Amino acid sequence: MNSCKSTPKVMVTGATGQLGGLAISALLQRLDPNQIAALVRPKKEADARVSKLDQLGIETREADYEDPAALRQAMSGIERLLFVSSNSFEPRRTQHQNVIDAAQASGVKFIAYTSILNAQDTPLVLTTDHRETEDMLTSSGIDHVVLRNGWYLENHLNGVQQALKDGFIAGAAANGRFSSAGRADYAAAAAVVIHPDFVPSRQVFELAGDASYSLNDLAAALSEQFNTDIRYRNMDAEAFRTTLEAHNLPQTLTSILVDTDLCAADGALEDANGTLGDLIGRPTLSLADALSASP
Numbered sequence: 001m002n003s004c005k006s007t008p009k010v011m012v013t014g015a016t017g018q019l020g021g022l023a024i025s026a027l028l029q030r031l032d033p034n035q036i037a038a039l040v041r042p043k044k045e046a047d048a049r050v051s052k053l054d055q056l057g058i059e060t061r062e063a064d065y066e067d068p069a070a071l072r073q074a075m076s077g078i079e080r081l082l083f084v085s086s087n088s089f090e091p092r093r094t095q096h097q098n099v100i101d102a103a104q105a106s107g108v109k110f111i112a113y114t115s116i117l118n119a120q121d122t123p124l125v126l127t128t129d130h131r132e133t134e135d136m137l138t139s140s141g142i143d144h145v146v147l148r149n150g151w152y153l154e155n156h157l158n159g160v161q162q163a164l165k166d167g168f169i170a171g172a173a174a175n176g177r178f179s180s181a182g183r184a185d186y187a188a189a190a191a192v193v194i195h196p197d198f199v200p201s202r203q204v205f206e207l208a209g210d211a212s213y214s215l216n217d218l219a220a221a222l223s224e225q226f227n228t229d230i231r232y233r234n235m236d237a238e239a240f241r242t243t244l245e246a247h248n249l250p251q252t253l254t255s256i257l258v259d260t261d262l263c264a265a266d267g268a269l270e271d272a273n274g275t276l277g278d279l280i281g282r283p284t285l286s287l288a289d290a291l292s293a294s295p
């Protein structure tokens with residue numbers, strides 16, 4: 001860990017994670033390392049991701065979302081907090097309340113929270129905690145914005161190898177469209193809004209890719225990229241669940257993926273407002289470009 005030589009004004013939580021790490025990279029293009037602090041979970045063993053932050057000159061502060069006292073201590077002197085939502089499902093609501101309470105007790109002046117697209121309007125199981133967290137932020141009275149991130153392109157890219165092996169993409173989203181963007185685009189937007197010079201024009205940012213695709217489109221794009229024939233196989237919920245379980249996915253994740261596809265079929269993950277591209281000042285990563293860059 002770095003010693004606390006100066007007082008960072010901006011803290012990024014989930015800094016060892018994929019989105020948090022990318023947000024720190026994006027912030028480093030606009031801030032000095034000594035203006036940034038990274039919140040990381042206490043580690044029992046050396047962690048290369050923490051070492052990398054150390055090497056970048058970023059102060060790491062340790063706290064688990066489940067440890068209110070450590071969170072308060074870690075947020076001392078922080079003015080702006082990029083609050084990356086937890087990736088655990090069960091105690092997430094309590095964890096998020098702990099983070100907001102600690103921010104309040106430590107005098108954090110501004111929070112940007114990573115929520116999910118259409119959090120207040122869709123039946124996605126995933127939205128429940130996000131909706132509650134948005135409400136907690138409102139109750140806290142802390143100045144804040146909500147970054148309602150759409151589906152990560154990477155969620156679909158992760159299935160490419162399996163699709164190439166099987167010759168088909170399994171899903172239950174029918175013709176529903178996904179306005180996905182890459183994590184790096186969402187992270188760049190987070191870096192924009194957490195910068196001390198940012199003056200929010202609104203409180204809620206619905207963030208999504210410039211273009212949307214259906215799972216049929218995904219299959220066609222895969223076929224073209226890999227010069228093969230991949231089809232989309234639409235399934236009912238139970239058949240999709242069984243397919244996912246056969247790939248040994250954990251039960252909670254399986255349930256979320258089934259629910260997500262069913263809600264996507266009704267448009268839950270589609271959005272064409274263009275805010276993400278406007279915030280980052282460039283077109284968002286397209287599916288075709290993401291596929292051609294994927295290993």
Ligand SMILES: NC(=O)c1ccc[n+]([C@@H]2O[C@H](COP(=O)([O-])OP(=O)(O)OC[C@H]3O[C@@H](n4cnc5c(N)ncnc54)[C@H](OP(=O)(O)O)[C@@H]3O)[C@@H](O)[C@H]2O)c1
Pocket residue numbers: 013014015016017018019020040041063064065066084085086087088095114116149150151152155
């Ligand atoms: N929009 C989407 O498609 C989508 C998809 C998946 C997830 N998400 C959400 O977006 C968030 C960021 O995504 P990501 O890809 O960066 O996830 P990720 O790589 O799994 O990173 C999650 C980060 O949260 C940290 N964290 C988890 N539990 C914590 C706790 N109890 N106390 C302190 N830190 C904790 C993790 O710490 P460790 O490194 O120590 O584990 C990690 O740094 C996820 O956490 C999830 O809420 C969105």
